[in-house]
Amino acid sequence: TGMQEIIIPFHILVSARTPQGYPLRATCAGRSAxxxxxxxxxxxxxxxxxxxxxxxxxxxxxxxxxxxxxxxxKARMQLRLEVAAPELTILPWESVALSSGNQCxxxxxxxxxxxxxxxxRSIHPPPPRRVAGPLRVLIAVARGHDAVADAxxxxxxxxxxxxxxxxxxxxEATADEIVAELAAEPRHILHLIGECExxxxxxxxxxxxxxxxxxxxxxxxxxxxxxxxxxxAGSAVESCIGFASSLHHLDGRAVVA
Numbered sequence: 001t002g003m004q005e006i007i008i009p010f011h012i013l014v015s016a017r018t019p020q021g022y023p024l025r026a027t028c029a030g031r032s033a034x035x036x037x038x039x040x041x042x043x044x045x046x047x048x049x050x051x052x053x054x055x056x057x058x059x060x061x062x063x064x065x066x067x068x069x070x071x072x073x074k075a076r077m078q079l080r081l082e083v084a085a086p087e088l089t090i091l092p093w094e095s096v097a098l099s100s101g102n103q104c105x106x107x108x109x110x111x112x113x114x115x116x117x118x119x120x121r122s123i124h125p126p127p128p129r130r131v132a133g134p135l136r137v138l139i140a141v142a143r144g145h146d147a148v149a150d151a152x153x154x155x156x157x158x159x160x161x162x163x164x165x166x167x168x169x170x171x172e173a174t175a176d177e178i179v180a181e182l183a184a185e186p187r188h189i190l191h192l193i194g195e196c197e198x199x200x201x202x203x204x205x206x207x208x209x210x211x212x213x214x215x216x217x218x219x220x221x222x223x224x225x226x227x228x229x230x231x232x233a234g235s236a237v238e239s240c241i242g243f244a245s246s247l248h249h250l251d252g253r254a255v256v257a
Contacts, residue, residue: 006075010063011118012054014083022085026059028066033058040091047095054081054096067113079115086203089249090241093117125252129228131188136166136226138187140173142194142208145234149193174209179220186226196232196239204242206232214246221251231256 008029015023021036035056040049055063063077070077083089094115137156141149149169159165170181173194182190197211198204205211221227230253232244237257244257 006070006073007078008066008070008073008075009078009080010066011080011082012059014054014081014085014088016085017087022088024054024056024059026062028062029069031062031066033062035059040088045091047092050091050093051096054093077113079113080118081115082118086246087198087242089245090238119249125254126225126228129188129226134164134166135189136168136185136187137189137191138168138170138178138181139191139193140170140178140181140208142192142206142234143172145193145195146171148233152191152193172209175212175217175220176209178208179224182221182224182227188226189229189231190227191231192233194234196234196236196243198236198239198242204239204246206234206240206243214243215250217247218250221253227253229254229256233257 010026010028013025013027015025017039018036021038023034023036025032025034035058037053037056040053067077081093083091083093094117096115139149139152149171153167153169156165156167160167168181168185168187170177173192178190178192181187192206192208195207196204197207203213203215205213206217230244230247230251232240232247232255234240241257244255248255
């Protein structure tokens with residue numbers, strides 16, 4: 001048709017937890033709805049449960065009203081989700097826009113509802129780094145995790161022999177030593193192996209000599225220009241995911257847990 005698609009944004013903000021619960025606020029087309037929701041329960045949470053939590057009656061009512069208007073304007077709804085509560089960022093929110101088999105429910109029942117995650121604090125990622133020669137990798141291993149690093153080293157033997165990678169290992173690594181090593185010699189990938197923890201009502205931390213938060217590590221990495229990818233591996237998987245999520249959020253570089 002050549003005509004530009006009309007997109008109507010439906011913005012949902014999940015704010016930081018208060019003593020009463022999590023404030024949810026939805027805004028669309030100049031209207032808004034607000035609800036305070038209780039904490040999500042359960043170790044594994046399905047897309048269905050997330051959807052029911054994210055769309056309580058007042059927010060769902062606003063969604064239906066604006067969706068009807070979108071149909072009249074031949075427009076498409078775009079759900080824009082902003083999760084400001086750090087402990088909730090790791091949940092699989094994208095699954096609320098999926099339907100599986102016969103378990104169709106709003107909003108997944110409609111193909112023209114897309115979901116995007118946004119962040120008011122997002123840092124622009126650094127531009128791609130052109131690399132001549134092999135990728136340089138630093139494996140930083142916290143005390144007690146050498147067996148994991150040994151297995152990784154064996155897995156990388158072939159690409160190292162082929163000249164695709166240059167791999168160095170920093171044993172019993174502390175945060176200060178990692179930064180000094182990165183500052184002394186350019187690296188493209190930093191692979192962290194250690195133990196993560198998430199104390200109640202506190203940010204996730206990784207033990208690198210001492211407990212280091214993602215915010216502290218992001219500050220350490222300011223000015224380390226060649227680095228483009230960080231990977232976080234170790235015990236307490238959920239805590240590692242939380243640490244990696246916060247690190248990406250604060251640093252802007254790609255982070256994999």
